[in-house]
Amino acid sequence: MSEINGYFDGDDSSELLSDDQIENQIENELDGIGRLSRRHPRRRRYVKRYRRSKRRASRSRMLPTSNLTAKAEFEKRMGKLPQNIKEDLAKGRLQIVDGSVYGTRLMGGQSQIEVLHNADDKEVGKTNVNARKLEKDHPFLCTGIILTSGIGSKGDNTIEDIGNTTFTRMPSPMLNGEFNLEVGKKTLIPETTMEVFNTKNQTTVREGYYKLDNPKWIEPQTEIIFEIKTPVPVAAKTYVKVQFVGATLAKK
Numbered sequence: 001m002s003e004i005n006g007y008f009d010g011d012d013s014s015e016l017l018s019d020d021q022i023e024n025q026i027e028n029e030l031d032g033i034g035r036l037s038r039r040h041p042r043r044r045r046y047v048k049r050y051r052r053s054k055r056r057a058s059r060s061r062m063l064p065t066s067n068l069t070a071k072a073e074f075e076k077r078m079g080k081l082p083q084n085i086k087e088d089l090a091k092g093r094l095q096i097v098d099g100s101v102y103g104t105r106l107m108g109g110q111s112q113i114e115v116l117h118n119a120d121d122k123e124v125g126k127t128n129v130n131a132r133k134l135e136k137d138h139p140f141l142c143t144g145i146i147l148t149s150g151i152g153s154k155g156d157n158t159i160e161d162i163g164n165t166t167f168t169r170m171p172s173p174m175l176n177g178e179f180n181l182e183v184g185k186k187t188l189i190p191e192t193t194m195e196v197f198n199t200k201n202q203t204t205v206r207e208g209y210y211k212l213d214n215p216k217w218i219e220p221q222t223e224i225i226f227e228i229k230t231p232v233p234v235a236a237k238t239y240v241k242v243q244f245v246g247a248t249l250a251k252k
Helices: 019-034 041-062 070-076 083-090 159-163
Strands: 094-106 112-114 140-151 178-183 186-193 209-218 224-229 238-251
Touching: 019 041, 070 094, 070 140, 070 238, 083 094, 094 140, 178 209, 186 209, 224 238
Parallel strands: none
Antiparallel strands: 094 238, 112 224, 140 209, 140 238, 178 186, 178 224
16 A cells, blocks of 8 residues: 555555554464364354454445445545544544535636635635645545536625525536546546436435545545536536535544
């Protein structure tokens, strides 16, 4: 596994213990068990317990994302977190919570935009991140994306106009476009059709919701670049709103 800003590329579902602690525990147990006969009750209990734990772990890894909550997906990937965050979780200073990252921008008359900009400041209704970056030590596991649009009354990109705009599923012309997601210089989702946000006739999901089969880490203090392209310029006064939904950390 290669380390990037304290996070790791490979999947890791280890407990909130250091590698040395885990290794010592295993070695101590094996030393004692190894001296016992195969029929010894203690050894048989150990084997039975170990087999049961391996089966549970195997089943959890095989469960599709659609069957897991964002919190459960986050817990599966604990091993990707920096050591200081693991320690804060283990000591109860932090907890895993549902969360979202969002941004809204005027797209009217254009065929290509980045929804989040590095000049943006937090403003209710417009975005909940500064400079399109998460705060330090607040990693976010994205399990789904919601993309909606709406027609404003003025189309002037002010918070007043955005606040009075109703956002719903994107119209067909926009669904013919594509999007991509990058965090820093790392591509999380390459150019993909926006048809994945087409929730027409789907009554069990939110409008414009696309659930990721492979959840993505969004690392703190790294620019979130969400780009939209359409074949032709969209209608005047059109706003788009992107919401990344998933799990993050908060103080207890």
